[in-house]
Amino acid sequence: MFKRPSSRRKSPHGEHAELPLVPILDTMVTLIGFLLFTTSFLGIVSIESPLPQANPNEVKDELKQKEKPLQLTLSFREKDVEIWSPFSKIEPRAISNTQAGEPDTKAIHDALIEVKKKFPLEDSAVIVPKKDSPYDGMVAVMDAVRTLEATDPPIYIKNEKTGIDEPIKSLFPKILFGNLLGDS
Amino acid sequence: MAGHSIRGRRGRRKINKAFELQLTSMMDVLVIIVVFLLKSYNTSTNSFTTAPGLKLPISASQDSPNDSLQVVVTPESLTLDNERVLDFVQTAASAGSSEANYMFKQSDLDEGGKRIIPLYDALIKAREKTELLLAKSKVRVDGKPAPFEGVLAVQADKRVKYDTIRKIMYTAGTAGYKVFRFLAMKRET
Numbered sequence: 450m451f452k453r454p455s456s457r458r459k460s461p462h463g464e465h466a467e468l469p470l471v472p473i474l475d476t477m478v479t480l481i482g483f484l485l486f487t488t489s490f491l492g493i494v495s496i497e498s499p500l501p502q503a504n505p506n507e508v509k510d511e512l513k514q515k516e517k518p519l520q521l522t523l524s525f526r527e528k529d530v531e532i533w534s535p536f537s538k539i540e541p542r543a544i545s546n547t548q549a550g551e552p553d554t555k556a557i558h559d560a561l562i563e564v565k566k567k568f569p570l571e572d573s574a575v576i577v578p579k580k581d582s583p584y585d586g587m588v589a590v591m592d593a594v595r596t597l598e599a600t601d602p603p604i605y606i607k608n609e610k611t612g613i614d615e616p617i618k619s620l621f622p623k624i625l626f627g628n629l630l631g632d633s
Numbered sequence: 634m635a636g637h638s639i640r641g642r643r644g645r646r647k648i649n650k651a652f653e654l655q656l657t658s659m660m661d662v663l664v665i666i667v668v669f670l671l672k673s674y675n676t677s678t679n680s681f682t683t684a685p686g687l688k689l690p691i692s693a694s695q696d697s698p699n700d701s702l703q704v705v706v707t708p709e710s711l712t713l714d715n716e717r718v719l720d721f722v723q724t725a726a727s728a729g730s731s732e733a734n735y736m737f738k739q740s741d742l743d744e745g746g747k748r749i750i751p752l753y754d755a756l757i758k759a760r761e762k763t764e765l766l767l768a769k770s771k772v773r774v775d776g777k778p779a780p781f782e783g784v785l786a787v788q789a790d791k792r793v794k795y796d797t798i799r800k801i802m803y804t805a806g807t808a809g810y811k812v813f814r815f816l817a818m819k820r821e822t
Binding site: 470471473474477478480481484485487488492493494495496497498499500502578579580581582583584585587588589591592595596598626628629630 | 695
């Protein structure tokens with residue numbers, strides 16, 4: 450006894466049902482045109498820095514404060530970058546430039562992680578570049594000061610609302626220039 | 634003669650066969666292109682483009698810049714919103730050299746060489762225009778026009794020295810601009 454052949458095969462509708470590819474192609478071509486027209490392939494990012502402003506009232510308030518601020522400062526010098534605090538909140542540390550004469554961003558970043566561990570709530574840093582510091586070196590230092598890499602050890606701060614320790618996402622994101630009025 | 638007839642038959646067979654476009658493989662290609670474009674699609678609203686001959690520094694920042702007034706420092710000139718504000722001094726050494734000197738004319742500087750006069754004038758003009766637009770706008774904050782934000786994007790070649798950037802920042806500060814956005818190329822991760 451042979452099994453009865455399937456009736457589906459013999460059905461007149463069983464012929465190759467074709468997907469209407471042409472309208473799909475039309476849609477795709479339109480979509481590609483739109484995406485090509487609107488996509489920006491240039492990955493431009495920005496680093497924000499507010500203009501330092503002296504508010505006399507704030508200065509008076511700060512002077513009244515018992516606890517002096519950290520005011521983390523990075524001074525570019527001829528052969529190194531000094532990390533220090535005008536209120537002696539941290540031990541000054543000089544980080545030698547690389548052999549190419551550029552700031553050693555890796556060592557600066559590592560030193561700043563140690564500072565951040567001591568002052569986890571601090572979010573600003575002052576940079577004091579030299580007159581002839583190149584712009585790309587400045588941007589590299591600003592990156593080292595601001596960003597926290599995935600490979601860096603996690604630093605936690607307590608969320609006041611939830612009471613849970615949360616990892617911080619950036620080191621010192623607020624960067625100010627300390628010598629806009631100076632001549633050095 | 635016989636060979637000719639066989640060739641003729643082959644030719645006929647080719648002509649009779651319906652020509653079909655390979656839509657399936659074309660669809661594959663288009664799907665790959667669409668996926669790539671969607672993956673790299675950037676929804677940011679800025680219209681910043683780099684000026685020719687300008688090499689921006691590379692940054693690990695993830696912040697996408699919003700549209701704002703933009704000052705561009707090229708090796709030859711300083712432009713504000715695509716309008717040339719001033720030309721740098723071209724010396725015999727800098728002409729034809731890859732190293733630009735970014736030297737200002739003495740007549741373009743005041744306040745002890747800290748402020749760039751043509752840039753200050755252009756920034757004040759741009760500020761007045763923005764404030765006028767804000768005053769005419771229906772957007773109100775506590776019944777008053779929205780305040781002037783004073784954001785200035787700075788696009789400069791990576792070889793520019795800090796002294797030039799500082800002059801621009803000082804000038805912008807005196808013209809009432811309070812926030813600077815330094816533009817850079819995103820570092821590939």
